[in-house]
């Protein structure tokens with residue numbers, strides 16, 4: 358990675374400094390194996406409530422859509438909601454990043 362791309366990469370993640378979820382239990386944002394139905398909906402609503410208070414929600418949402426984050430709640434959107442916004446459901450495990 359050259360200096361220019363390194364700087365661009367760092368800048369593309371600089372919004373995470375203001376993330377409301379920093380220090381939160383990330384289990385709130387990612388579903389455990391086997392979670393279904395009401396349990397999943399309740400957990401997602403709690404995650405969305407955190408996102409609704411987040412000063413960088415717009416940047417987080419844009420990032421999750423641009424990188425087609427496959428899992429978790431990002432920018433107030435669940436993975437299912439993001440998949441409905443994207444033209445083709447794309448699972449992008451190669452570029453999957455850690456949550457803010």
Ligand code: SF4
Nearest residue numbers: 376378408411417432
């Ligand atoms: S909008 Fe993104 S950065 Fe903010 S709390 Fe939600 S997941 Fe975290």
